[in-house]
Amino acid sequence: QVQLQESGPGLVKPSQTLSLTCTVSGGSISxxxxxxxxxxxxxxxxxxxxxxxxxxxSTNYNPSLKSRxxxxxxxxxxxxxxxxxxxxxxDTAVYYCAREVQLWLFGYYYYYMDVWGKGTTxxxxx
Amino acid sequence: xxxxxxxPSVSVSPGQTARITCSGDALPxxxxxxxxxxxxxxPVLVIYEDSKRPSxxxxxxxxxxxxxxxxxxxxxxxxxDEADYYCYSTDSSGNHRGVFGGGTKLTVL
Numbered sequence: 001q002v003q004l005q006e007s008g009p010g011l012v013k014p015s016q017t018l019s020l021t022c023t024v025s026g027g028s029i030s031x032x033x034x035x036x037x038x039x040x041x042x043x044x045x046x047x048x049x050x051x052x053x054x055x056x057x058s059t060n061y062n063p064s065l066k067s068r069x070x071x072x073x074x075x076x077x078x079x080x081x082x083x084x085x086x087x088x089x090x091d092t093a094v095y096y097c098a099r100e101v102q103l104w105l106f107g108y109y110y111y112y113m114d115v116w117g118k119g120t121t122x123x124x125x126x
Numbered sequence: 127x128x129x130x131x132x133x134p135s136v137s138v139s140p141g142q143t144a145r146i147t148c149s150g151d152a153l154p155x156x157x158x159x160x161x162x163x164x165x166x167x168x169p170v171l172v173i174y175e176d177s178k179r180p181s182x183x184x185x186x187x188x189x190x191x192x193x194x195x196x197x198x199x200x201x202x203x204x205x206x207d208e209a210d211y212y213c214y215s216t217d218s219s220g221n222h223r224g225v226f227g228g229g230t231k232l233t234v235l
Contacts, residue, residue: 037224047161047169047212049224060221096168100224105175111216111224112159114180116168 002027004097004117012091012124018084022097022117029078030055035100036080037113038071040093048093052100052111053080087124094119128152128217130227137233144200146230148213157191158213158227160198169212173198200232208234 008020022036029036037052051061053071061069065084073080084091098113130150138144148158157176161169171180173189176196186201200207213227 039224046229047163047214047226049214049226052224060223062223063221108156108218109216109222110156110175111222112171112174112214113161113169114171114174116170119168 002099002115004099004115006095006097006117006120008120008122010121010123012087012122013126014088014124015086018082018087018091018122018124020082020095020097020120020122022080022082024078024080024099028075029073029080030075033102035060035102035111036071036073037098037100038082039096039098039113040091041096041119042090042093050082050084050095089124092122092124094121128215128223128225130158130213130215130225132211132213132227132230134228135231135233137235138203140205140234141202144203144207144232144234146198146200146211146232148196148198148227149194150215150227151194152215152218153191153194153196156215156218157189158196158215160189161212161214162207162209163212163229164209172211203232203234205234208232 005023012018035052038050053059068085070083096119097117099115103110160173162172163169177189188199210229216222
């Protein structure tokens with residue numbers, strides 16, 4: 001059974017770059033029609049999709065974050081990563097990594113997350 | 127921009143039916159997926175492809191869509207169903223931007 005685990009610094013200074021890694025275990029990151037995604041959730045607020053990557057390196061980003069986000073994949077390590085630059089206190093959140101399934105149904109592409117990591121809290125503060 | 131709208135809260139007594147709605151202009155074409163998030167935990171998929179339940183999700187959870195609204199129904203809600211529920215879909219741009227509804231806090235008491 002595939003499991004995901006986020007890792008990275010829990011504290012980042014304003015204006016710096018937040019860097020997180022998600023390690024995939026129990027299966028290969030390269031197998032199947034899966035994308036690998038990042039989602040975040042500020043304390044007491046809702047979920048926000050950040051972006052996704054396919055193992056080919058193809059990415060999709062939330063337009064509201066696109067100028068600051070980079071998602072990359074390292075298939076040799078079975079990991080994918082998130083970098084968010086120029087962070088502010090508004091980027092303080094629990095960050096989740098997830099496996100995202102892509103389907104073609106009824107003339108549309110569907111995406112949904114079927115496996116999630118437990119999440120890691122990142123605080124932006126000096 | 128593509129948005130999904132949910133009521134902030136729904137409250138029922140144990141054993142009653144809880145209905146959580148998700149509305150969006152694109153829903154007649156694309157149904158959403160539904161997630162349950164209990165306090166301090168990661169979200170869990172409870173409904174996919176409009177009305178299907180993943181393995182391990184109780185039969186009391188069901189989904190449906192009509193027009194621009196999708197509904198998650200919990201028939202005979204239990205205390206353990208108390209959680210935040212989110213609908214999720216993607217827009218139809220080439221970017222397939224992921225969009226969550228604002229979330230609905232279900233209280234069962």
